[in-house]
Amino acid sequence: MRRVVLKLSGEALASAASDETIDATTVDFLAREIAAAMDRGGLELAVVVGGGNIWRGATGAMAGMNRASSDIMGMLGTVINALALQDAIESHGRPTRVMTALSMDQVAEPYIRRRAVRHLEKGRVVIFAAGMGNPYFTTDTPAAQRAAEIEADVVLKGTHGGVDGVYDLDPRAHADAVRFDELSFDEVIARDLRVMDMTAITFCKDNRLPIRVFDLMAPGNLGRALDGAPVGTLVR
Ligand code: UDP
Numbered sequence: 001m002r003r004v005v006l007k008l009s010g011e012a013l014a015s016a017a018s019d020e021t022i023d024a025t026t027v028d029f030l031a032r033e034i035a036a037a038m039d040r041g042g043l044e045l046a047v048v049v050g051g052g053n054i055w056r057g058a059t060g061a062m063a064g065m066n067r068a069s070s071d072i073m074g075m076l077g078t079v080i081n082a083l084a085l086q087d088a089i090e091s092h093g094r095p096t097r098v099m100t101a102l103s104m105d106q107v108a109e110p111y112i113r114r115r116a117v118r119h120l121e122k123g124r125v126v127i128f129a130a131g132m133g134n135p136y137f138t139t140d141t142p143a144a145q146r147a148a149e150i151e152a153d154v155v156l157k158g159t160h161g162g163v164d165g166v167y168d169l170d171p172r173a174h175a176d177a178v179r180f181d182e183l184s185f186d187e188v189i190a191r192d193l194r195v196m197d198m199t200a201i202t203f204c205k206d207n208r209l210p211i212r213v214f215d216l217m218a219p220g221n222l223g224r225a226l227d228g229a230p231v232g233t234l235v236r
Helices: 024-039 057-062 067-091 113-121 140-149 185-191 198-206 221-226
Strands: 002-008 043-049 096-100 125-129 154-159 211-215 233-235
Touching (some): 002 140, 002 221, 024 067, 024 221, 043 113, 043 140, 057 067, 067 096, 067 125, 113 125, 125 140, 140 154, 154 221, 185 198
Parallel strands (some): 002 043
């Protein structure tokens, strides 16, 4: 049984075509990809969902808000996304549980490691919401931290917007940018490559947790990444 944490940005739930913060068609696409991957068996899947489509703590802080208050708004945004994703995955027949790092008993279960692992063993897709429950982080770091805590094999960092891995230069600005098939953590740190937040990168390095960065929006790609196929870029 392969145990995986998938990190999904909030913006992956938004629509490039419309102004929707949470786009039903996009969420349904992601849910279908997740359900199809689960249906093939051999997989325990936890999802950490971001909130950048709704609010980013840093945005409020730049406008003069207290950083901690602004980050709590961001964490609440991740819960909204998690509930949208839960609903969509369940409409495709897969049981799910949302577990939050901030307690909100009427909405979702609190995060308890042993309970999360039990859900995974029972074939439920577990969606971790509210990041780590602490301000001054983005959801990249809880993706790495939860992965270590539940003893996942890999963190899958799903991208959107057409970037299908890690490049030496920004591929949207440089036509000659070259994609890496594989990188070491030290190379990512030395070149300051934008894989995940640096806090998450150093955490993964210290805990020997590989990260695969891949294009989440290409049909079938999530299944390939979950199967361990060499899509995108592997950092280890
Ligand atoms: N956040 C936080 N602590 C955490 C995780 C998230 O304070 O452990 C806040 C932070 O303000 C962040 C926001 O929640 O900007 C949304 O998460 P993120 O920026 O990671 O969303 P994504 O870019 O993945 O959509």
